[in-house]
Amino acid sequence: MRADARRNVEGIRRAALDVFRAGGLTTPLDEVARAAGVSKGTIYHRFGSRTGLIDAVVEELVAERIAGIIEAVDALDGPLLRFEEYLLRTWLLQFDEPAANDVLMRVLPDSEPLTTLFDRACHFGGRLLHEAQAAGVVRADITPDDLAYLILERGVIVRACDQQTRDDYRRRLDFVLRGLRAVRK
Amino acid sequence: MRADARRNVEGIRRAALDVFRAGGLTTPLDEVARAAGVSKGTIYHRFGSRTGLIDAVVEELVAERIAGIIEAVDALDGPLLRFEEYLLRTWLLQFDEPAANDVLMRVLPDSEPLTTLFDRACHFGGRLLHEAQAAGVVRADITPDDLAYLILERGVIVRACDQQTRDDYRRRLDFVLRGLRAVRK
DNA sequence: TAACTTCTTGACTATGCAGTCAAGTAACGT
DNA sequence: ACGTTACTTGACTGCATAGTCAAGAAGTTA
Numbered sequence: 001m002r003a004d005a006r007r008n009v010e011g012i013r014r015a016a017l018d019v020f021r022a023g024g025l026t027t028p029l030d031e032v033a034r035a036a037g038v039s040k041g042t043i044y045h046r047f048g049s050r051t052g053l054i055d056a057v058v059e060e061l062v063a064e065r066i067a068g069i070i071e072a073v074d075a076l077d078g079p080l081l082r083f084e085e086y087l088l089r090t091w092l093l094q095f096d097e098p099a100a101n102d103v104l105m106r107v108l109p110d111s112e113p114l115t116t117l118f119d120r121a122c123h124f125g126g127r128l129l130h131e132a133q134a135a136g137v138v139r140a141d142i143t144p145d146d147l148a149y150l151i152l153e154r155g156v157i158v159r160a161c162d163q164q165t166r167d168d169y170r171r172r173l174d175f176v177l178r179g180l181r182a183v184r185k
Numbered sequence: 186m187r188a189d190a191r192r193n194v195e196g197i198r199r200a201a202l203d204v205f206r207a208g209g210l211t212t213p214l215d216e217v218a219r220a221a222g223v224s225k226g227t228i229y230h231r232f233g234s235r236t237g238l239i240d241a242v243v244e245e246l247v248a249e250r251i252a253g254i255i256e257a258v259d260a261l262d263g264p265l266l267r268f269e270e271y272l273l274r275t276w277l278l279q280f281d282e283p284a285a286n287d288v289l290m291r292v293l294p295d296s297e298p299l300t301t302l303f304d305r306a307c308h309f310g311g312r313l314l315h316e317a318q319a320a321g322v323v324r325a326d327i328t329p330d331d332l333a334y335l336i337l338e339r340g341v342i343v344r345a346c347d348q349q350t351r352d353d354y355r356r357r358l359d360f361v362l363r364g365l366r367a368v369r370k
Numbered sequence: 371t372a373a374c375t376t377c378t379t380g381a382c383t384a385t386g387c388a389g390t391c392a393a394g395t396a397a398c399g400t
Numbered sequence: 401a402c403g404t405t406a407c408t409t410g411a412c413t414g415c416a417t418a419g420t421c422a423a424g425a426a427g428t429t430a
Contacts, residue, residue, distance in 0.1 A: 001376090002375090002376055002377065002428075003427065004377070004426070004427065005376075005378090005427095008377085028416080028418085029417085030417080030418095038378075038379090040380085040419085041378065041379060041419090041421085042377080042379075044418095044419065045378075046377095049418095049419080050418075139360070142360070149357065152346065153342050156345040156346065157338050157341055157342070160341040160345075161341065168334075171326075172331060172334065175324070175327070175361075175364040176360075176361065176364055177364070178324075178363070178365075178368075179361050179365070180360055184369060186406090187396090187397055187405090187407065188398090189406090189407070190397095190407060190408090213388085214388080214389090215386095215387080215388095223408075224408065224409050224410060225410085226390080226408065226409055227408055227409075229389065229390075230407075231407095234388095234389080235388075235389085
């Protein structure tokens, strides 16, 4: 690979990290090209497709955030707290990081790296749900699908309602969490 | 107005009712034109703009549905039941009728007829919220804005997640309603 | 430095929708 | 039946984005 090509690949990667971080994985490639100081054609040349580029950066972009949540929540005590903190932190991540939101919304269902990240979060959430239900602290009729849906929903909302403040968003999450708890006898 | 023009206006109105009923107010005008058997230009000629056409049909398309909810809910007893039935029926209306959903989502914020319909629903909901909070049966920290948001959210979700079954959608609404109730002492 | 190969470019196609307008068509009045 | 005027048409512009490719630029090697 020629020197200029190597330079460009790196530049594009870095630009993609910046641009996708700010605007999510659906940002037009022209913006990445502009940020990298190359033409769109070069990106296609080097990464094959839009998805190719995303695959090449999404891990670095998002993995740490999801791992951070899993780690932090794993350190907490109590099945209800753990379950609710998992959801809360995930929902806030969706608000804060468009790219993470895109992963959690399965914007590119065919991308392996994206699927891996998504599954990691889902699997962990499923475990917490199971434990919380076993302890009788969240409603028994919530399914793992419902859980995925609760996250997908929030993603859709975050995307569409980008004028709401983080505080309002955060406050309203409490309503949702409350609805998932088991009814006190 | 010439006879053919009058005929066309009526044809377009009727086509718009059909098409918007099925696909919501954001359906491309070409589809309305095709359904009416005229060209797109004729629609613009007769109704001035996309919004003009929508204004001309939205009342007939949606008013009855919203009035129906208000009437039915008004006949119920108990502040909690009334509040929850209002939300539930509104949310189901959003699922069943894309056009009603567009109204409730304020897809065209500048259209008077749309605003009128929206305000009617909002005002009624606000009253129910107030009564329910006065009776201590729903959380006191829910604002009228939150209520509008709960409806907007659902609208966004319905639009984006069109593959979910009505039954699943319905079942999940219970989670949300549950989260709005006052905490039992 | 010249030949050779790799690489980059940006104009191009394609898609989908909003909205416009010159030119053609058809209803109406006399 | 013919002129006038209202009306309709559909091709056109404009916009935004994905993806392609022939031609020109530039790194590499001898």
